[in-house]
Amino acid sequence: MSQEYLKSTIRTIPDYPKKGIMFRDVTTLMQDAKALSIAVDMLAEQYQRHTFDKIAGAEARGFIFGTALALKLGVGFVPLRKPNKLPGKVIKETYQLEYGESSLEAHIDAIQPGEKVLLVDDLLATGGTMLASASLIRRLKGVVEDACFIVSLTDLPGESRLQGEGINCFSLCQYEGE
Amino acid sequence: MSQEYLKSTIRTIPDYPKKGIMFRDVTTLMQDAKALSIAVDMLAEQYQRHTFDKIAGAEARGFIFGTALALKLGVGFVPLRKPNKLPGKVIKETYQLEYGESSLEAHIDAIQPGEKVLLVDDLLATGGTMLASASLIRRLKGVVEDACFIVSLTDLPGESRLQGEGINCFSLCQYEGE
Numbered sequence: 001m002s003q004e005y006l007k008s009t010i011r012t013i014p015d016y017p018k019k020g021i022m023f024r025d026v027t028t029l030m031q032d033a034k035a036l037s038i039a040v041d042m043l044a045e046q047y048q049r050h051t052f053d054k055i056a057g058a059e060a061r062g063f064i065f066g067t068a069l070a071l072k073l074g075v076g077f078v079p080l081r082k083p084n085k086l087p088g089k090v091i092k093e094t095y096q097l098e099y100g101e102s103s104l105e106a107h108i109d110a111i112q113p114g115e116k117v118l119l120v121d122d123l124l125a126t127g128g129t130m131l132a133s134a135s136l137i138r139r140l141k142g143v144v145e146d147a148c149f150i151v152s153l154t155d156l157p158g159e160s161r162l163q164g165e166g167i168n169c170f171s172l173c174q175y176e177g178e
Numbered sequence: 179m180s181q182e183y184l185k186s187t188i189r190t191i192p193d194y195p196k197k198g199i200m201f202r203d204v205t206t207l208m209q210d211a212k213a214l215s216i217a218v219d220m221l222a223e224q225y226q227r228h229t230f231d232k233i234a235g236a237e238a239r240g241f242i243f244g245t246a247l248a249l250k251l252g253v254g255f256v257p258l259r260k261p262n263k264l265p266g267k268v269i270k271e272t273y274q275l276e277y278g279e280s281s282l283e284a285h286i287d288a289i290q291p292g293e294k295v296l297l298v299d300d301l302l303a304t305g306g307t308m309l310a311s312a313s314l315i316r317r318l319k320g321v322v323e324d325a326c327f328i329v330s331l332t333d334l335p336g337e338s339r340l341q342g343e344g345i346n347c348f349s350l351c352q353y354e355g356e
Contacts, residue, residue: 008193011266013265013266016265018264023265025265025266026284027256027257027264027266028257030245030248030254031232031254031256032254033248033252033253033254035339036245036254037249037252037253040249054209059238060237060241060257060259060263061241061257062233062240062246063238063239063241063242064241064245064255064257065245066243067208067214067241067243067245067246068245068248069244070208070211070214070246071214071215071246071250073216074211074215074251075211076208076209076210076211076213076214077208077209077242078205078208078209079205079208079238079239079242082237082253085238087191087194087195087201087203087299087327088189088191088203088205093231109204109207110205111290148249161217163272172306
């Protein structure tokens with residue numbers, strides 16, 4: 001089964017980045033040609049009855065599957081970047097991390113009012129990056145109702161936080177326990 | 179013509195990041211569905227008679243077209259990342275920037291000995307990031323003979339430096355003058 005094959009290519013690194021965390025390493029999936037192709041096909045199939053205008057992904061790992069899926073769905077890709085990386089006029093969204101805070105920026109003309117935008121990332125944990133991404137797009141008057149992931153960590157609140165903001169989540173592989 | 183269409187979607191921002199620099203902004207190409215598709219098709223066509231085992235791209239903008247082209251060519255994608263981002267065992271390459279230095283890391287098992295690797299980035303300027311990328315892959319005993327770009331800045335020494343290391347360059351759009 002495709003999902004089992006994908007899971008077999010995801011490497012788990014115990015105690016990274018700190019003791020007690022089981023880190024799900026998706027780089028071993030993306031460097032496997034078959035798994036990369038299956039993953040993008042499965043995401044595209046999920047959205048075959050949807051019509052999106054753009055896909056957006058956050059720096060840096062959101063760029064990886066975001067662009068591949070944009071190509072597959074025949075839409076453009078919008079990179080949401082860390083501060084001072086985008087050369088044009090931007091808006092910025094700052095959000096909390098476990099320790100400290102982080103920010104993302106979007107070009108103000110990257111999304112046109114009313115455009116439907118699908119958010120893509122490799123892994124959904126607490127959802128902070130995705131909520132900041134959705135906020136940026138909504139401030140540009142884009143419509144965000146869907147987000148998708150290769151992996152979701154189901155005992156963390158990412159999915160419920162996104163649903164609370166009216167965003168449906170879809171993931172290919174689910175893991176319990178960080 | 180396709181190349182002209184691509185160029186029409188690339189935004190030029192004068193005096194960014196400093197006075198006198200004409201910054202070629204490829205985000206406006208990638209957010210255009212037609213341009214994204216044409217660009218990846220043109221890169222794939224260039225390499226239709228080549229056989230690569232992997233594509234590698236450097237954080238962060240190399241991830242964007244790298245993954246899309248990997249999917250198109252049916253190979254895996256290897257992300258070369260900034261320090262302390264990859265969870266597994268890595269090798270590191272440090273290189274000079276105009277001011278200061280930067281580093282890239284690769285997982286030691288991302289490339290198998292003898293694998294042929296195509297390097298991808300959005301823009302070729304002085305070639306520092308690409309030379310560091312090639313060095314990482316060669317230290318893992320991968321073979322690097324080709325690198326491709328959406329944009330190359332032809333009055334900068336990137337292409338000649340890469341050729342000096344035995345790497346052929348291909349770009350879709352060329353610009354003279356920084």
